[in-house]
Amino acid sequence: MSYDKEIRNHYLKGHEQYLRHLSVDCVIFGFHNNELKVLLLNAIYAGLWALPGGFILKEEHMDEAAKRILKQRTGLNDIYMQQFYVFSEPERSSKKVNEQFLQNVGVTAEESWMFERFITIGYTALVDFSKVQPVADVFSSACEWFNIHEIPELLLDHREILGKALGNLQLQLNYHPVGYNLLPTKFTMPELQKLYETILDRQLDRRNFQRKIVSTGIVKRLNETKKGVAHKAPYYYKFDLRKYQKALKGGMGFEL
Amino acid sequence: MSYDKEIRNHYLKGHEQYLRHLSVDCVIFGFHNNELKVLLLNAIYAGLWALPGGFILKEEHMDEAAKRILKQRTGLNDIYMQQFYVFSEPERSSKKVNEQFLQNVGVTAEESWMFERFITIGYTALVDFSKVQPVADVFSSACEWFNIHEIPELLLDHREILGKALGNLQLQLNYHPVGYNLLPTKFTMPELQKLYETILDRQLDRRNFQRKIVSTGIVKRLNETKKGVAHKAPYYYKFDLRKYQKALKGGMGFEL
DNA sequence: CCAAAAGTGTTTAAAATACACCCATGC
DNA sequence: GCATGGGTGTATTTTAAACACTTTTGG
Secondary structure: OOHHHHHHHHHHHHHHOEEEEEEEEEEEEEEEOOEEEEEEEEEOOOOEEEOOEEEEEOOOOHHHHHHHHHHHHHOOOOOOEEEEEEEOOOOOOOHHHHHHHHHHHOOOHHHOHHHOOOEEEEEEEEOOHHHOOOOOOOOEEEEEEEEOOOOOOEOOOHHHHHHHHHHHHHHHOOOOOOOOOOOOOOEEHHHHHHHHHHHHOOOOOHHHHHHHHHHHOOEEEEEEEOOOOOOOOOEEEEEOHHHHHHHHHHOOOOOO | OOHHHHHHHHHHHHHHOEEEEEEEEEEEEEEEOOEEEEEEEEEOOOOEEEOOEEEEEOOOOHHHHHHHHHHHHHOOOOOOEEEEEEEOOOOOOOHHHHHHHHHHHOOOHHHOHHHOOOEEEEEEEEOOHHHOOOOOOOOEEEEEEEEOOOOOOEOOOHHHHHHHHHHHHHHHOOOOOOOOOOOOOOEEHHHHHHHHHHHHOOOOOHHHHHHHHHHHOOEEEEEEEOOOOOOOOOEEEEEOHHHHHHHHHHOOOOOO
């Protein structure tokens, strides 16, 4: 099937495999160069950047749909994803946005399920930046990481969705451990701290931070220091998966 | 339109006004006789108790749908409601449950949108027990309050939904003030404490509790004591709406 | 006047915060 | 050898938890 034909088919027949009126949008966070990043797609028809999204297959769990979308855009499997909010403003997906695209594809608004109202469920994922190979979908010309402080104009209400996801992430930081998916297996304490500081967007005390993290037991120090760095070499740590998972469920009950 | 005809019509034509595949289920909490209560409907066709639920009109905000359902079951307006989770297990609304009803109404599964898969959004509300006049809907024979510890077998996955709502409420107690909708305008500190204890399902220290609440500033003490009670008369308090609303948004940051 | 519930204050423990000193490495 | 970042410990403040006494009211 040719490129255009695939899109046209999706617009005309997509409702045969997907649930109507429902979409999933994923806010995929990564961490690189001490910056919090978000993965965005460039939507060809709108000429705007957008959150990676998709639809729910008729017999598929919503969580599975989110994971499928994540897999397609990043190549990653088995990532912990979480729904954080449902966006249901009736006018959120206005037909206007799609008007230009309509002509390009040669579909009228009346004959496509894609121009009906959509309610979208927001999902978040925290992924290892270095393991991701961003892949665009058929509706997009590019898939790239953006610094959280340099987000361009986004499609529809995607900025609102992103904002809510970030607020959610900041809140969760107090109850759930973060980092397992965002950092490489081995990491240093300053790196973990930078991650926390980036998410919270404020400075933390180096020594108190270390004490807090160590006291939760979610990390284990390795007998190995980082090589080739200026100044004193920091120790490597790794997550204690068992305690990390436990903290994920039960909550850690600490405040930064 | 007759009773049966209204139901039949809903099964055959409901999709003309409502979004397909989507429903809203409300967990409505009340407080009475020092007990946490939940409002349930008795679903005629299933012979089981169920959460009050409904569907989303084609041009309606989901939040409005939840409020509409609340209004219909309780008569209450302007209650703060909150989505807390989306339930999307593909098999959650199995056709089996409806089989008996199918025959009664004379509709085949193939011709009704009601037998398609449903994803439901859970909403919570906290309401003033004394102001509620429970009203059943056309699918139900009764609408009643149940003690949170005496919940009967529920329809579909409604017990799971209720459980999630309760867990959510307990978590929120640490960040959001609770009580404005659950208690009468004037209330005593012991009453507020009982409410917290009931939700958390554990005892709290009377003196520390009072200090915590007062320190948040969400309540104002009145120059009036409760009359006609044995033993020392407790003061009445009322919520300081401005600070209460502020705390609702910003969070209170206290732990009990 | 006594039992039961409510108001208020103090003492103690734990946790968060602030801060100071020493150590290792690359330039 | 010194500037920079990292490791570790301690004092201080703040907050939570435990606890005791007095006051009021109905019976």
